Amino acid sequence: MIRVMLVDDHPVVRAGLRAVLDPADGLAVIAEAQNADEALALAERGGIDVVLMDLRLAGTAAGERDGVYATAAIRALKDPPRVLILTTYVSDADVVRAVEAGATGYLLKDTAPETLISGIASAAAGETVLGPPIAARLLDRLADPTQALTVRELEIVEQLAVGGSNREIAKRLFISEATVKSHLVHIFGKLGVNSRTKVVAVARERGLIS
Amino acid sequence: MIRVMLVDDHPVVRAGLRAVLDPADGLAVIAEAQNADEALALAERGGIDVVLMDLRLAGTAAGERDGVYATAAIRALKDPPRVLILTTYVSDADVVRAVEAGATGYLLKDTAPETLISGIASAAAGETVLGPPIAARLLDRLADPTQALTVRELEIVEQLAVGGSNREIAKRLFISEATVKSHLVHIFGKLGVNSRTKVVAVARERGLIS
DNA sequence: CGCGCAGTCCATCGAAAGATGGAGGCGTCC
């Protein structure tokens, strides 16, 4: 029996997941959390095999307590449960950061219930689970690693997208302004542009960011 | 008994809505659709009082067959059901377009189940239903029309979004760089920001651009 | 007609951003 915890800030989605998962054999939803703190507190008590985690959680204004944060925190526990990301949109940055934080898999919310259930089973067994659209994107990146942005660079791009100046980005990422500029030069080169505003335009086009 | 149809491309969300609404007295979910075409076909057969509609539907690549399209089509029927928009994010543009298309109300998916149920009842009675965050935003806009961007300014914003420099924008719009800067100053003031990248961020947030 | 507003243009100046060319630490892979 696979013990599952749901983490999503939308009550409707949690109810939907319950409705979809409850009839399935071999697994049981034994906990629900609506934010990162709750999720971590419940995970600490143990007895959970797989966490179904939404990346966007409420109260993410600070930009820290989102699903990636929760994933990293949960995976840092001793004998941690597997974390399966279940979110709405595909963003390269999100996928990479989530996997880096220790996520076992990444599925989209519009996957069929059966796929979801089998995905949970695979995750419980420790297998990596990636939905087809996500796997395809990752393969695209591997095909041309010179163009692929590093995790750090993606973080910079995200900051650009919300309109941060070099100084603001430096503060938020705890690095110097010089380093931000350095990253920017590399990003410009990889994306073939020459200004921060164009970075955001290209990144959106390619789905690097939401 | 209020007869409800669910329109959402995510099976999980539909299941969640069912789970939330089924226990409620006085209403029954009698139909589900996962895209605009299905929704329209089912609505044409009649017997539905309220449609719960997600704005983002699958196959929206063309940008046409989304929830707004479906709403307009359904409201064009004779003796149409009320349409209550139920979506994830707030975008001023979406709200305005949906209301223009004939939606009776607009709620966010993270509203509490009770609010949702009472919202459906209100919608069935023909009352306009706007969640607090949405109503607040609309009031903000109405209260201060000086914030509205002019047509020319919106053109500038669009150019910013694709990453144009002042010089490039000037060339494309056949004006001088000085004029572009002048427009920018006005835009900064209206949006309350101080850089072109933040203009794009805020404009996206408010739905001023795609 | 006067008034306000949108759109156009101008000059100047300080502050960011971007270009250039480094350098060292650190982990991985062969």
Place this chain on the structure above:
DNA sequence: GGACGCCTCCATCTTTCGATGGACTGCGCG
């Protein structure tokens, strides 16, 4: 161990942006 990629940091210099404070035109409205 050495090569390589990533992240970090630095200084210098040029270009672009953004802030400021104007000015002129055309248009609609009362």
